[in-house]
Amino acid sequence: MTRRDAIIPRLESLLAMLLRYGTWLASGLIGVGVTLALLHALPATDTPSSLGLRLITAGIVCFILLPVCRVAIMLVVFIVERDFRFVAIAAAVLAIILAGFALGTRSAKTQPHAGSSATHPAK
């Protein structure tokens, strides 16, 4: 009982930190990316062509991965707590999300254009 009460507040502040900094990181990437893409669109500038769009894609991937990281952290905390019912529940959520990625990848193969930007958006 006491152990659980000690862990939950820590989990809350850990998750809050992840979300806060993650949002800043993702927004920053997109902001810089949009700026670069716009500069490239101006005549008479020679910024690298695809860099802007790649940064934007990286920011979007960041946003999509944030909630996934959130569930992963919860999974670890439940393992530490030895709360095995919730380990199973959190693992199920992760599995469903990953199944979503797999589902998207499979249906992308039927459309040759789609999904090509999905691999390694930013170096």
Next chain:
Amino acid sequence: MNLAHVLWLFGVAVGASALGGMLGMAGGIFIVPILTLFGHLDIRTAIGASIVSVIACSCGSAAQFLESGLTNIRLAVLLETATTAGALTGVLLAGIIPVPYLYFLFALVLAVSAKQMMSRRGEPAALAPTANGSGWSAALRLDSTYPDRTFGQTVAYQVQRVPMGMSLMYGAGLISALLGIGSGVLKIPAMDTALRLPIKVSSATSNFMIGVTAAASAGAYFMRGEIIPAVAGPVALGSVIGSILGARILMAISNDRIRLFFVVVLVALAIQMLLSAFGVHLVGGSE
């Protein structure tokens, strides 16, 4: 990508998310209709951009909610199994459902949201503790407490009718994925009538789940190549800024006025979407 288009997308997202944020929702429900009706974007592109914006809004505000101690994390994880499963179903359906049906469904959800806004939400009754709680709630230790500022004390609550709540959440997840919205509005019935959570707890918990639910469908849409960075990027950025603004404005304007404005906008968009479902375009059809 040109400046005018980026600024337009950015502006729409700021406005939609600020408006949504004032009532504690994501702005997706406004973003998709505005992008399709006024921006003449393909509805699937709009849905892809909107679902990223939903994650952005949720991540931005979830941190605050978590620190306030209102989020029931255990309940959120449990319900997420249902919402993400619903989201996957939605992704599968989205590939099959013809576009006019999407418009029709969207009009329906807008109308339901408008109705939900009109009826004032009271604190769910029957918080009176049932003997030992239901089997689910006890077995999974879902009951919790939250700090209530008005009374300055910690309030304990019980979670009721979990299976019914889970089924409603599955539906909310499905609609969220299909239409690219957070569907917080559709989670309210599940939270209020089935689980009987205190309002503050249900808003915080619902917000926490929206990000994870949207990530399940956004992941699939992204891999499928339906999320266009040039559109989704400015929209996501605008959403983060809009949701921060919305939370600020909330304190300045009276809640009733926002509510009325909200209902008017929702009804107007619902009519437009309904007309679009039947191929009638009133706005800028010639452009």
